[in-house]
Amino acid sequence: MTQQTYRGLRAVAIRRLPDHVDQEVLVQGWLHNKRSKGKLHFLQIRDGTGLVQAVVAKGKIDEAVFEAAGELTQESAVRVIGKCVADERAPSGVEIQPSFLECVSKSEEFPITKKEHGTAFLMEHRHLWLRSRKQAATMRIRNEAIHAIRDFFYQRDFYCMDSPMFTPNACEGTSTLFQVKYFEDQAFLTQSGQLYGEASAMALGKIYVFGPTFRAEKSKTRRHLTEFWMVEPECAYYDLDDVMALAEDFVANIVTRVLERCRPELDVLERDVSKLEPSTSTPYPRVSYAEAEKILEGDETFVSGDDFGAPHETKIGERFDRPVMIHRYPAAIKAFYMKHDPENSDLALCVDMIAPEGYGEMIGGSQREDDYETLIGRVREHELSEADFRWYLDLRRFGSVPHGGFGLGLERTVAWLTGAEHLRECIPFPRMLYKIYP
RNA sequence: UCCCCGAUAGCUCAAUGGUAGAGCAUUCGGCUGUUAACCGAAGGGUUGUAGGUUCAAGUCCUACUCGGGGAGCCA
Structure with a gap:
């Protein structure tokens, strides 16, 4: 058993993704943030080594998977398989076009949001x-x-x-x-x-x-x-x-x-x-x-x-x-x-x-x-x-x-x-x- | 131990002594390139606790509790 390989692919650290452009990759992490635009979900995924966005487009992935992506909450654990492509519009220079996406564990409402917090609360x-x-x-x-x-x-x-x-x-x-x-x-x-x-x-x-x-x-x-x-x-x-x-x-x-x-x-x-x-x-x-x-x-x-x-x-x-x-x-x-x-x-x-x-x-x-x-x-x-x-x-x-x-x-x-x-x-x-x- | 500052929605903050509000988060709706996305709607409150002043206190006064910053001490 191993968690490092899934569906025949070995997990890649997000930090290393630039070395895997145009390859099929497996990324395992958490949803840092999500920006949804109708038939397009931008999932910001982090794994501790870095941040990458996965672009989930309606029609290019199973309907059920598209729906599931839309329901992901901040800090939900996710596993993504897809092609790693270079794109100027991606914050990190590369992004993933998923062919497969799995919610490993849905997160409850995360206390730390995108806006500012006081240090007492953060501590x-x-x-x-x-x-x-x-x-x-x-x-x-x-x-x-x-x-x-x-x-x-x-x-x-x-x-x-x-x-x-x-x-x-x-x-x-x-x-x-x-x-x-x-x-x-x-x-x-x-x-x-x-x-x-x-x-x-x-x-x-x-x-x-x-x-x-x-x-x-x-x-x-x-x-x-x-x-x-x-x-x-x-x-x-x-x-x-x-x-x-x-x-x-x-x-x-x-x-x-x-x-x-x-x-x-x-x-x-x-x-x-x-x-x-x-x-x-x-x-x-x-x-x-x-x-x-x-x-x-x-x-x-x-x-x-x-x-x-x-x-x-x-x-x-x-x-x-x-x-x-x-x-x-x-x-x-x-x-x-x-x-x-x-x-x-x-x-x-x-x-x-x-x-x-x-x-x-x-x-x-x-x-x-x-x-x-x-x-x-x-x-x-x-x-x-x-x-x-x-x-x-x-x-x-x-x-x-x-x-x-x-x-x-x-x-x-x-x-x-x-x-x-x-x-x-x-x-x-x-x-x-x-x-x-x- | 001492000095200063603060406590209001889940979070960050606003509110001349006179009906407690916004952004984010959440829920619902819209959107095929977002960059803390955006637009529309909804729910959400014993204003830290206890007293006091006042016709009326989130707002003024006293005490307490908790938190933040600084001094001393040091890395």
């Missing part, structure tokens, strides 16, 4: 919203970005070394974590795989962690999710300059790949690709925290020495046509594991990459503290549990080397690539503050 119907053109296009771009990420690391001899989702303690001790019951004990959902990534890098040299991360912060903005995907490369024998070089190569590679392979999707999303093109080439601009501060001169909302807020990042990001890397923040506002600048111990050897067009912080990274005594001092200063960090401190006892890495937020990257208004459109089923349905 409530996320499971159905994913069928719409723009949402599907966004998901295909997300897919391409994921493959670009894995290929980038594979080609450079990085090993995928995923970190656990369950952790016994907070990684950084800063953000709020989700608590879960772990048999008789308490555990947390990971907020970063980095510390485990460091252990993996000491084992395999260059590694990356790629998985979901969880933040219980009560953030309620278009730039936040409580569950999101993060890629975290970590490399032995890397300093801050190496980390920044890797970060810009990495992002430029993703942008280039998406521009090469996702033009139809970017068109559907009406993304202005000229805004992305500069980001395909490196180097990316690098400014120190001190230099970034000067850009904000005169901004009364900014306090020197503090971290940049979202509006400040936007303001700095707008100065450049591609992502900008801000490095060497005051160590006081950064995590305990970051190495301090030997030239100014008040600064951390860290970098944030800010996306253009106000998409915010895409990457956060640093060179890590590799000296045992210094690190244990920091653990104490931050009042973290030495016992919990025993294994992490061990990494500095057994052949410690300079190392570093960064974390890239997948959804923020996809949001920037697609020009999405909300991060929640960049993941199939977003988890947000108080929102866990569907």
Whole structure:
């Protein structure tokens, strides 16, 4: 048995139809929309790979089939066999002239119609919203970005070394974590795989962690999710300059790949690709925290020495046509594991990459503290549990080397690539503050 | 946690304190090249909940509930 062949024909993906012009094809999908004009029905059929129209003409097909086509409702499942022909009048350049049409399953009245809907309504119907053109296009771009990420690391001899989702303690001790019951004990959902990534890098040299991360912060903005995907490369024998070089190569590679392979999707999303093109080439601009501060001169909302807020990042990001890397923040506002600048111990050897067009912080990274005594001092200063960090401190006892890495937020990257208004459109089923349905 | 905005037909929205309306969706009719097709007709409402002001409240006031955006935090 197979569903992939029917009446002697193998199903063709709609995206591949231009390769099958003047052939008899089988298309299996759903009715996206129908435009009926008397003795002519235009059926817009989608199958997840694309959209094609089938033209059902009275007199050229069984009367019963013509009638049935007229009764198809939006999102009914349909199977069509017919000749694939090129026609200028067809939206996709090709169309199908059916000789056979079967309604596999008639759809009830579909909640998402051709007119506009509010986001609250659409999110409530996320499971159905994913069928719409723009949402599907966004998901295909997300897919391409994921493959670009894995290929980038594979080609450079990085090993995928995923970190656990369950952790016994907070990684950084800063953000709020989700608590879960772990048999008789308490555990947390990971907020970063980095510390485990460091252990993996000491084992395999260059590694990356790629998985979901969880933040219980009560953030309620278009730039936040409580569950999101993060890629975290970590490399032995890397300093801050190496980390920044890797970060810009990495992002430029993703942008280039998406521009090469996702033009139809970017068109559907009406993304202005000229805004992305500069980001395909490196180097990316690098400014120190001190230099970034000067850009904000005169901004009364900014306090020197503090971290940049979202509006400040936007303001700095707008100065450049591609992502900008801000490095060497005051160590006081950064995590305990970051190495301090030997030239100014008040600064951390860290970098944030800010996306253009106000998409915010895409990457956060640093060179890590590799000296045992210094690190244990920091653990104490931050009042973290030495016992919990025993294994992490061990990494500095057994052949410690300079190392570093960064974390890239997948959804923020996809949001920037697609020009999405909300991060929640960049993941199939977003988890947000108080929102866990569907 | 704090600040701002909103809630009217299945959906998106309109309605000077005075008879609650349109487009889409649905149903019926028309149309052989539609591009969110179009044209004609029909059904569809306890205006988020509870109070209050008023001769009269969708509209003004109070509280609550739910939703949206932003701040902080970060990817």
